[in-house]
Amino acid sequence: MCNRKCLWLLIGIIATSLLAASSTFKTFSTQExxxxxxxxxxxxxxxxxxxxxxxxxxxxxxxxxxxWSAASDKQGSFYLGAGNPALVLRLGNNLKADTVFAGNEVxxxxxxxANGALYFATSPDGQIYKYSSGSKAQLFHKPxxxxxxxxxxxxxxxxxxxxGEPGRILRLSPTGEAEAFFExxxxxxxxxLWDSRADVLYAGSxxxxxxxxxxxxxxxxxLYDAPSAEIHSLALHTSGDLYLAGAAASGAALxxxxxxxxxxxxxxxxVASEEDEENAIVITAGGEPALxxxxxxxxxxxxxxxxxxxxxxxxxxxxxKTIWSSRAERVHAMLLTSVFATKDEAFHVLVGTGDKGxxxxxxxxxxxxxxxxxxxxxxxxFTPEGKDQIKLTTANPGTAQLLRQAMRExxxxxxxxxxxxxxxxxxxxxWQTNAAAGVSVLTRSGNTGKPDKTWSDWVAVQGAGxxxxxxxxxLQWKVVLQGKAxxxxxxxxxxxxxxxANIAPEITQIRIYEPGEAFPDARQNSNDHAxxxxxxxxxVTASPAPSAGRKVTQKGARSIGWKTRDDNKDPLEFHxxxxxxxxxxxxxxxxxxxxxxxxxxxxxxxxxxxxxxxxVSDRLGNPPELAKIAQKTSEVFTIDNSPPEIGALxxxxxNAKHVASFQANDRLSRISxxxxxxxxxxxQLAYPVDHVSDQKSESYRITxxxxxxxxxxxxxVSDANGNIGFGKVTVAK
Numbered sequence: 037m038c039n040r041k042c043l044w045l046l047i048g049i050i051a052t053s054l055l056a057a058s059s060t061f062k063t064f065s066t067q068e069x070x071x072x073x074x075x076x077x078x079x080x081x082x083x084x085x086x087x088x089x090x091x092x093x094x095x096x097x098x099x100x101x102x103x104w105s106a107a108s109d110k111q112g113s114f115y116l117g118a119g120n121p122a123l124v125l126r127l128g129n130n131l132k133a134d135t136v137f138a139g140n141e142v143x144x145x146x147x148x149x150a151n152g153a154l155y156f157a158t159s160p161d162g163q164i165y166k167y168s169s170g171s172k173a174q175l176f177h178k179p180x181x182x183x184x185x186x187x188x189x190x191x192x193x194x195x196x197x198x199x200g201e202p203g204r205i206l207r208l209s210p211t212g213e214a215e216a217f218f219e220x221x222x223x224x225x226x227x228x229l230w231d232s233r234a235d236v237l238y239a240g241s242x243x244x245x246x247x248x249x250x251x252x253x254x255x256x257x258x259l260y261d262a263p264s265a266e267i268h269s270l271a272l273h274t275s276g277d278l279y280l281a282g283a284a285a286s287g288a289a290l291x292x293x294x295x296x297x298x299x300x301x302x303x304x305x306x307v308a309s310e311e312d313e314e315n316a317i318v319i320t321a322g323g324e325p326a327l328x329x330x331x332x333x334x335x336x337x338x339x340x341x342x343x344x345x346x347x348x349x350x351x352x353x354x355x356x357k358t359i360w361s362s363r364a365e366r367v368h369a370m371l372l373t374s375v376f377a378t379k380d381e382a383f384h385v386l387v388g389t390g391d392k393g394x395x396x397x398x399x400x401x402x403x404x405x406x407x408x409x410x411x412x413x414x415x416x417x418f419t420p421e422g423k424d425q426i427k428l429t430t431a432n433p434g435t436a437q438l439l440r441q442a443m444r445e446x447x448x449x450x451x452x453x454x455x456x457x458x459x460x461x462x463x464x465x466x467w468q469t470n471a472a473a474g475v476s477v478l479t480r481s482g483n484t485g486k487p488d489k490t491w492s493d494w495v496a497v498q499g500a501g502x503x504x505x506x507x508x509x510x511l512q513w514k515v516v517l518q519g520k521a522x523x524x525x526x527x528x529x530x531x532x533x534x535x536x537a538n539i540a541p542e543i544t545q546i547r548i549y550e551p552g553e554a555f556p557d558a559r560q561n562s563n564d565h566a567x568x569x570x571x572x573x574x575x576v577t578a579s580p581a582p583s584a585g586r587k588v589t590q591k592g593a594r595s596i597g598w599k600t601r602d603d604n605k606d607p608l609e610f611h612x613x614x615x616x617x618x619x620x621x622x623x624x625x626x627x628x629x630x631x632x633x634x635x636x637x638x639x640x641x642x643x644x645x646x647x648x649x650x651x652v653s654d655r656l657g658n659p660p661e662l663a664k665i666a667q668k669t670s671e672v673f674t675i676d677n678s679p680p681e682i683g684a685l686x687x688x689x690x691n692a693k694h695v696a697s698f699q700a701n702d703r704l705s706r707i708s709x710x711x712x713x714x715x716x717x718x719x720q721l722a723y724p725v726d727h728v729s730d731q732k733s734e735s736y737r738i739t740x741x742x743x744x745x746x747x748x749x750x751x752x753v754s755d756a757n758g759n760i761g762f763g764k765v766t767v768a769k
Contacts, residue, residue, distance in 0.1 A: 240267025
């Protein structure tokens with residue numbers, strides 16, 4: 037039965053004593069959340085549980101940066117293919133390394149035992165060597181290819197070779213005679229697997245991610261066109277299911293994976309859900325999709341982009357399914373193993389990834405457990421070692437390690453950094469566990485986003501979970517697990533509470549809308565928002581500001597909008613005031629307003645220059661004595677509801693033509709446009725004498741068309757606020 041450890045009473049006391057913003061809770065309950073932290077000797081399973089991981093031991097560290105391939109012989113020696121430069125090392129039972137081969141090439145990219153000897157390949161400018169115990173490694177064959185990616189023993193002592201640039205498969209006899217077995221339009225063939233039961237060779241390509249099926253008489257079909265660009269590894273289960281490890285990038289660009297960039301933040305891992313049978317591709321005997329079969333995997337077509345890795349499974353009947361995919365982990369190694377078998381899972385898929393070397397254990401349904409998070413950049417190979425352990429190799433740095441079935445005696449997990457966005461009083465930690473002992477929880481805090489020496493020391497939580505770390509913006513928690521009698525405690529559903537120091541809200545911007553722009557729904561939306569929030573009892577919970585609603589044109593309307601920021605995410609209310617320029621007293625427009633746009637009728641105020649002042653308060657989310665306010669005053673703007681005056685309107689006869697003149701004047705706003713018409717005809721635009729309408733006073737002269745005599749001349753003038761003044765006169769005949 038799970039025991040829940042929490043400190044809600046203490047948290048309540050802390051909140052009451054500080055009387056600040058409402059408590060915030062950060063929960064770690066899913067595998068995705070926990071994988072953002074750092075596991076050291078702790079496994080993270082699909083249920084979001086922290087448990088002790090299998091024991092892992094580094095048995096060798098090479099002087100070169102990478103070990104790319106490995107193989108074991110029947111006597112227990114472990115051979116390592118390394119680089120740069122290319123080396124083959126042999127680890128005996130005493131775990132001391134002997135150098136079997138040292139070459140001028142960059143790396144040893146493939147290795148396999150056949151006919152009682154070790155064969156290994158170097159790249160680039162690929163060459164294949166043969167090594168027998170007690171003798172020196174000898175050049176066995178030099179393919180006409182830049183890369184050799186895979187070696188696979190076949191029937192009758194043959195050795196299959198997969199190359200890159202060009203993409204080709206060779207079949208080598210025990211004496212070294214080469215036979216061209218298959219050539220593809222793909223640039224690289226990256227993986228090989230011989231099925232001795234069916235006398236079939238499988239090959240995975242890089243470029244389009246094809247899986248080929250080749251019979252002994254060289255008949256070739258494409259078994260699967262994977263969403264991934266590259267098929268890096270192949271594995272066959274005794275059931276006949278074929279497993280594929282897919283990767284996004286392809287070819288020589290992946291020859292030497294780079295170490296992760298310091299400080300780089302990996303993207304969040306996204307685990308694709310397993311497709312159901314209705315979304316599967318059915319492969320016919322000829323290798324083509326069966327007629328009428330749904331186009332499965334189309335949703336996963338992006339798997340070849342953006343640095344993805346995936347594991348696929350093809351059943352003996354030809355059904356292809358994605359059982360796992362990641363947007364952060366590129367697959368570098370894969371092994372089918374029963375070392376970690378349970379009563380529910382007879383075997384697992386072991387997956388080694390980069391560019392942060394991790395080992396995942398996949399169930400048949402695609403759910404995963406993070407078994408190992410290493411210091412290395414890549415997990416490059418897996419080699420079975422008996423029934424209860426697995427040897428693995430890494431790159432950046434180049435190491436060999438032993439992963440055992442038995443669990444560790446102790447491990448720890450450190451969470452990601454929790455950011456409270458402001459200095460916070462840290463309240464308590466609660467968690468669920470299946471053990472009364474063997475679990476320790478500690479915390480530390482600081483004011484830098486990345487923990488450094490300025491952070492507080494790790495300190496155990498007190499009582500039922502009270503956090504003893506000092507007030508700070510950032511916090512980390514750590515769980516230390518201690519096993520007993522071969523059993524591991526499990527921890528899940530970790531929850532951290534904290535109380536931010538209240539920070540005053542801020543008005544970041546005030547906008548004065550153009551005259552006549554109105555938001556008739558804004559006030560009602562604000563009232564509705566306030567009623568809903570208060571009625572639901574969520575006055576201390578921030579929610580999005582109500583919508584300003586539709587915008588319309590309305591005579592005399594003036595609208596004010598504002599933007600705010602509140603680090604505590606408190607609900608906010610506003611007090612809007614206005615005053616004429618030069619006055620000291622503010623006049624209230626509205627108070628206890630929840631919206632972010634307010635419209636008022638400016639015709640109720642005298643024309644003149646004005647400012648508005650917005651006061652924001654977070655009182656709805658805080659006790660009265662700790663509530664904070666902020667104010668911001670707008671720029672000066674003009675309220676002008678009076679039309680321009682038209683003066684000295686007259687028509688004179690000049691050189692047998694009627695010429696109209698007038699003066700347009702406005703007290704507050706510039707003249708924007710003027711028009712005229714005769715006998716209520718079509719309005720014609722008129723320019724001022726200086727041709728530019730940019731002053732509060734403008735002079736106009738208009739030469740009227742012939743036949744204007746005896747007609748009524750009307751003129752109208754608009755100011756910048758849209759007010760229009762009219763004038764008229766009868767033109768003499």
